[in-house]
Amino acid sequence: MRLDPDYLVTFSVVAEYGNISRAAEALRLSQPAVSGQLKALQDVVGERLYTRTAYGITLTEAGQDLLGYARVIATTLSGAAEHLRTRQARTRPLRLGLSWTLSGQAVSLVSGAHEAGHEVRVTSGHSTSLMEAVASGASDAALIVQPPGPLPAGLEGHRFSAEDLCLLVPAGHPLEDRGSTPLLAAAQEVFLWPMVGSTVARHAERLLNEATVLPAVQFELGSLTAVREAVGRGLGVTILPPSVARLEIEAGQVSPVLIEALNVTVSYVVVVPSDVVVRPEARRLLDLVLRSRRSTRL
Structure with missing residues (x-):
């Protein structure tokens, strides 16, 4: 004897609802399909599993005996499907x-x-x-x-x-002890750019434009790492969030100077x-x- 697990699942749902049409809706199957599965299951078992009433169905003694196993199968299959769905969702990074x-x-x-x-x-x-x-x-x-x-x-x-954008200067720079400064004070500095066109660079450009400052010398170094190193070596200044140069600041190689301007927060x-x-x-x-x-x- 081989019991189809799909038939057992259908049987457990019909028993839960006590009505074939409502069970069909829950299973998203047609009513004839549900009735067909129940008949096929009865044929395999060799006994009637339910009787029809005016309000739905009633399980026979054989149906009651089978129901416990059918529910275990339904719960196990549902749990396995949920496990696989979760696993597949986590499989892709x-x-x-x-x-x-x-x-x-x-x-x-x-x-x-x-x-x-x-x-x-x-x-x-x-x-x-x-x-x-x-x-x-x-x-x-x-x-x-x-x-x-x-x-x-x-x-x-x-x-x-x-975070507020700051003017990052080398340790020992004249602006270091001021704590804050208008950007006009940096007009004659060598200004270091990480990546022109980046969002941070656009904010820095906006601040310079609002202060009507055009640095005398500008170098585009292409990366934040290069800019941090250049500032630390005393080659120029830049406008960046201080978190970008946290290690250099903690090492005492770079100092953040607050910018005296509006809208410095990114x-x-x-x-x-x-x-x-x-x-x-x-x-x-x-x-x-x-x-x-x-x-x-x-």
Whole structure:
């Protein structure tokens, strides 16, 4: 005797509802299909499992005996299906875009996700390209420097943290002891740019323009690492969030000087698709990133 597990599942649902038509709706099957499965199960068992009444069905003694086993099979199959769905959802790594400015968050984000049972793969880039990746589905979410103006259509931002831009100067620089300064005082300095066109660079350009300052000498070094090293060696100054140069500041190689201007604060946001509710990977990654704020040093 071979019992079809699908028939046992159907039988358990019919017994639960006591009505074939309602059970068919719950199983998303036609009523004839449910009746056919019940008949096939009875044929295999060799006994009547239920009798029809004016209000539905009533299980026979044989049906009552079989029901306990049918429920175990139904529960086991349902649990196995849920386990596989969860496993498959976690099989694909969660894809996070991370702004170059926030690259220092990568270790805590990835390790925190791992402790929670998730694998996160990080792609670094400019905030603009990272938003495009989220919009196209290439990334599930992105932690970026919020650009000026609204986010592109189809995306929404969730606040992560914020930080004031500072003028980073070499240790021993004349501006170091002032604590704060208008940008006009840096007009004759060698100004170092990380990546022209990046969101942080655009904020720095805005501040310089608002202060009507055009640095006498400007070098584009192409990366935050190169700028930090150059400032630490006394080759020039730059406008960046101090967290970018935390190690150099703690080592006494670089000093942050507050900028005397309006709108010096930059916001860091987690960008996800606007329909994040129906995107489990994006929703899961958003939750992981926002929870990581407890350990951030921004």
